[in-house]
Amino acid sequence: MNSTHNPIAGLELAQIGWVVPNIQAAVTMLTGTLGVAGFPPVQQVRAQDLGMTYYNRVVAGEWLTTQTYNGGTFIELVQPLSGQSMFHDYLARCPAGGIQHLAYRLPVEGFEQVTGALRKQGQTIISEVAHPIARMAFFDTYQLLGVVTEIMGITPEGWKAVEQMKAS
Secondary structure (H helix, E strand, C coil), X not given: CCHHHCCCCCCEEEEEEEECCXXXXXXXXXXXXXXXXXXXXXXXXXXXXXXXXXXXEECCEEEEEEEEEECCEEEEEEEEEEECCHHHHHHHHCCCCEEEEEEEEEEHHHHHHHHHHHHHCCCCEEEEEEECCEEEXXXXXXXXXXXXXXXXXXXXXXXXXXXXXXXX
C-alpha cells in the first residue's frame, strides 16, 4: 500500500503498557533480573486530575504508575488502586497482570486522521486524555490484537518532554 494513502503511516511504536497487581515487585523484577534501568519513583495518578475519560465520562479512578525509556521504547507499569478505568478492567480479567496496551505516537496534527480511521473501522474508544503534551485515545482492540491500542498525538511541547524522558 502506498503510504500517502495510509492514515497510519508515520506512526511509531512508543510504549508498552503493563498492568500489574504489584508495581514494586514488577520494578524489582525488571530492574534486578532483566536490567531495565531508569524507573523513576512510582506516582499515584487520579483519572479526574487528567480529565481521563472512561467510556466518555470522567469517573473516579486511581492507580500507581512509573515508566522508563529502554531500547527505543517506553515501558510503563500501572497498578490499579480504586475506582474505574481500563486498567482496573484489565486486572479484573487478568489477575496476574500483563501487557494491556501498546502505544503508537505521531505528531498531534495527524491524531484526528488516525483516530478517525480507527473509529471508521468500528473500533471503540475506552479512554481519552487531552494533555498539554499529547492527545491520547485508547481503542478496544482486544478482539483483534489481544491488547488495547493507544494513539498518542504528541504536541511540540510533548516532543521536548519525550526527549527529556529519553535522556533521564
